[in-house]
Amino acid sequence: MFTGLVQSLGKVRTLEVDGQGGVRLRVDDAMAVSLQLGESIAVNGCCLSVVSMDESSFEFQVGPETLARTSLGGLVSGSRVNLERALRMGDSLGGHFVSGHVDAVGTLRERMTSGEWQTVWFDCPVSLDDLMVTKGSICVDGVSLTLVDVIKGSFSVMLIPHTLASTTLGFLNIDDAVNLEADLLAKHIRKLMANNTIKF
Numbered sequence: 001m002f003t004g005l006v007q008s009l010g011k012v013r014t015l016e017v018d019g020q021g022g023v024r025l026r027v028d029d030a031m032a033v034s035l036q037l038g039e040s041i042a043v044n045g046c047c048l049s050v051v052s053m054d055e056s057s058f059e060f061q062v063g064p065e066t067l068a069r070t071s072l073g074g075l076v077s078g079s080r081v082n083l084e085r086a087l088r089m090g091d092s093l094g095g096h097f098v099s100g101h102v103d104a105v106g107t108l109r110e111r112m113t114s115g116e117w118q119t120v121w122f123d124c125p126v127s128l129d130d131l132m133v134t135k136g137s138i139c140v141d142g143v144s145l146t147l148v149d150v151i152k153g154s155f156s157v158m159l160i161p162h163t164l165a166s167t168t169l170g171f172l173n174i175d176d177a178v179n180l181e182a183d184l185l186a187k188h189i190r191k192l193m194a195n196n197t198i199k200f
Helices: 030-034 065-067 128-132 161-164 184-194
Strands: 008-017 024-026 042-043 048-051 057-063 079-086 104-114 117-123 136-139 144-152 154-159 177-182
Touching: 008 030, 030 057, 042 057, 057 154, 128 177, 128 184, 177 184
Parallel strands: none
Antiparallel strands: 008 024, 008 079, 024 057, 042 048, 042 079, 048 057, 104 117, 104 177, 117 154, 136 144, 136 177, 144 154
């Protein structure tokens, strides 16, 4: 479980095909010195397990299912990635509950700058529409954000200068792919309502 508060901006060292439909992803970042083997890290919002590390980098195995459902396969050497270690008991929950299980891949559609702030629009599958509400939460590439507007197949968020400087969201270009995770609570409520478990 994560919070969507990015702790570090890592850099991809290598992305190598493993011959079994997956890849081995190695990331350079200072957090390497404190990681443990098997630890869960959210990489652009996708929960991955550390399989090896040294003093300056750590590696993940990314399977075919993850590559098919996320944007991680599009990373190249030098790509920046948002990193967050798993939430521990007693940690402050500053964002919202994020599982690290990506629901869909969206794309950046438009940036509108007003001073140091930006309003950013993303396109997304319409299947996410009923999981998003204005002032609700959305996780974009591992970043917990507040929804501003939600319309069919797209939504907007407002990015503060800190977010633009400290996460990959400040470096995205139009049509770049992003990992999206809808609010976990909204998903459970939709399932309960679909099964007629909740009645009004």
